[in-house]
Amino acid sequence: MKVSVIGCGYLGAVHAATMASLGHTVVGLEPDATKVWALAQGLPPFHEPGLQELVQEGLISGRLEFTTEPSAVAGSSVHFICVGTPQAKTAMDADLSQILAAIDALLPYLHPGDVVAGKSTVPVGTSELVSRRLEGSGAFLAWNPEFLRQGSAVSDSLHPERIVYGLPSGGNRSRIQTVLDTVYAPLLDGGTPRIVTDWATAELIKSAANAFLAMKLSYINAVGELCEQVGADVVGLSLALGLDGRIGADYLKAGVGFGGGCLPKDLRSFRVQAKDHGVDSLEELLSLVDGINADARYRAGESALRMCGGSVVGRRIGVLGAAFKADTDDVRDSPALDIALQLAAEGAQVTVSDPRVPEHTWLAYPQLSFVRHAEQALRGAELAMLLTPWPEFVGLDPAETALLMSVPRMYDGRNALDPVAWKTAGWEYYGAGRGMALGSVQAAH
Numbered sequence: 001m002k003v004s005v006i007g008c009g010y011l012g013a014v015h016a017a018t019m020a021s022l023g024h025t026v027v028g029l030e031p032d033a034t035k036v037w038a039l040a041q042g043l044p045p046f047h048e049p050g051l052q053e054l055v056q057e058g059l060i061s062g063r064l065e066f067t068t069e070p071s072a073v074a075g076s077s078v079h080f081i082c083v084g085t086p087q088a089k090t091a092m093d094a095d096l097s098q099i100l101a102a103i104d105a106l107l108p109y110l111h112p113g114d115v116v117a118g119k120s121t122v123p124v125g126t127s128e129l130v131s132r133r134l135e136g137s138g139a140f141l142a143w144n145p146e147f148l149r150q151g152s153a154v155s156d157s158l159h160p161e162r163i164v165y166g167l168p169s170g171g172n173r174s175r176i177q178t179v180l181d182t183v184y185a186p187l188l189d190g191g192t193p194r195i196v197t198d199w200a201t202a203e204l205i206k207s208a209a210n211a212f213l214a215m216k217l218s219y220i221n222a223v224g225e226l227c228e229q230v231g232a233d234v235v236g237l238s239l240a241l242g243l244d245g246r247i248g249a250d251y252l253k254a255g256v257g258f259g260g261g262c263l264p265k266d267l268r269s270f271r272v273q274a275k276d277h278g279v280d281s282l283e284e285l286l287s288l289v290d291g292i293n294a295d296a297r298y299r300a301g302e303s304a305l306r307m308c309g310g311s312v313v314g315r316r317i318g319v320l321g322a323a324f325k326a327d328t329d330d331v332r333d334s335p336a337l338d339i340a341l342q343l344a345a346e347g348a349q350v351t352v353s354d355p356r357v358p359e360h361t362w363l364a365y366p367q368l369s370f371v372r373h374a375e376q377a378l379r380g381a382e383l384a385m386l387l388t389p390w391p392e393f394v395g396l397d398p399a400e401t402a403l404l405m406s407v408p409r410m411y412d413g414r415n416a417l418d419p420v421a422w423k424t425a426g427w428e429y430y431g432a433g434r435g436m437a438l439g440s441v442q443a444a445h
């Protein structure tokens with residue numbers, strides 16, 4: 001089947017390459033000529049494990065191409081909409097301008113019977129809006145939200161936990177479902193559960209999923225704050241909670257809070273949706289989740305201040321990590337970057353190290369120094385802050401690293417280090433949600 005993917009950013013580039021690997025002929029449409037050039041060379045413009053190989057396989061097979069030319073989508077049976085839905089610049093709701101522009105650009109090339117499948121994360125009611133725009137084209141609309149995570153996007157796409165179709169009511173429903181079943185046949189045949197529902201439910205499934213993950217994270221971070229107050233250890237607590245199958249161990253790693261291009265903005269968009277529809281209780285719940293998350297970042301800065309004796313003015317701080325999580329180069333709404341900026345604003349001399357964040361990112365932050373390797377960030381520093389748990393940071397040798405520092409102090413914002421090993425090597429160690437607790441976890445089967 002020929003399919004098009006409209007928007008080839010973090011989601012679309014992975015979706016295009018995945019579709020090609022499932023055997024489809026794929027055209028990826030992207031207005032950013034630099035991204036198209038890179039993708040067409042088989043060199044994705046961002047770091048995502050396994051993506052380069054998948055894109056190269058697609059290009060070599062002849063089934064995958066990238067273009068800036070909208071007419072190239074003509075003849076595709078399914079058009080996947082993967083454009084951005086960022087938070088609006090002056091409000092908390094989602095900015096749908098990329099979606100509407102993408103649909104308008106698609107209209108001249110749609111044929112009756114084509115399926116337009118929205119994958120972007122959108123507020124409830126967007127499908128209704130988009131379907132009105134498609135009127136007269138003869139194309140059908142499905143909302144088919146995506147659940148992949150950056151850093152494991154390729155395997156998440158090839159082995160999804162579920163596939164959701166939001167379909168219109170009426171006679172064309174089964175026809176659209178058949179088309180999508182054909183697209184996803186290799187995954188469905190492999191046993192991936194498929195949920196078929198209406199547009200509004202599909203839209204809400206995605207918002208509710210991201211908000212639930214955010215809620216779990218803010219819950220454990222708030223409990224972590226209590227742990228710090230009473231000298232308890234949130235890491236041991238999380239381990240014990242996670243062994244309860246009803247709770248589950250995922251999204252219980254306490255730290256500096258969640259970030260990225262999706263969880264924070266989707267949480268805020270969901271807040272607006274709840275408020276707009278008069279569900280104040282949900283809005284209040286989500287608002288607390290958002291507030292706890294902001295607080296987790298703020299508390300990291302406060303801990304740094306405390307560890308430096310009450311002021312960071314002129315003090316050298318080495319920050320390990322800038323990306324919002326490991327295995328991505330993405331700094332959108334990154335807690336690490338936010339905390340580094342907070343400390344620079346307090347007067348600290350902050351040097352940030354990240355193995356993947358592209359050099360051009362730093363042009364926007366002249367108040368920070370940037371280096372590629374941890375050693376360069378930590379040399380002469382009196383506080384180290386581990387804020388993104390890249391393996392190269394987690395694997396640092398505490399004794400050797402202590403020699404780099406003017407004072408060996410570690411704030412572990414991800415609880416990724418072994419506090420006993422670091423303290424034994426002479427470090428003052430402080431973990432988010434565990435304070436100076438010596439790692440009280442002992443698990444045995």
Ligand SMILES: NC(=O)C1=CN([C@@H]2O[C@H](COP(=O)(O)OP(=O)(O)OC[C@H]3O[C@@H](n4cnc5c(N)ncnc54)[C@H](O)[C@@H]3O)[C@@H](O)[C@H]2O)C=CC1
Nearest residue numbers: 006007008009010011083084085098101102120121146150
């Ligand atoms: N990043 C992720 O892991 C996931 C993202 N999502 C959702 O997917 C959507 C896209 O997110 P990202 O890929 O992270 O954003 P992104 O900003 O990396 O990618 C969006 C791409 O769309 C392109 N674009 C903008 N206007 C366009 C137009 N009119 N026609 C064609 N392309 C256009 C942009 O140039 C950009 O390359 C968002 O709604 C997001 O919430 C959903 C699941 C996972």
Ligand SMILES: O=C(O)[C@H]1O[C@H](OP(=O)(O)OP(=O)(O)OC[C@H]2O[C@@H](n3ccc(=O)[nH]c3=O)[C@H](O)[C@@H]2O)[C@H](O)[C@@H](O)[C@@H]1O
Nearest residue numbers: 146147148149150251252253257258259260262263324325
């Ligand atoms: O809509 C999206 O774009 C995606 O958003 C998230 O994926 P992603 O943003 O890639 O990252 P996550 O792995 O969910 O992590 C989000 C944030 O939570 C933090 N986190 C995660 C887990 C944890 O235990 N503790 C923790 O602090 C991460 O460091 C990161 O800052 C969701 O997990 C995906 O299902 C969803 O498709």
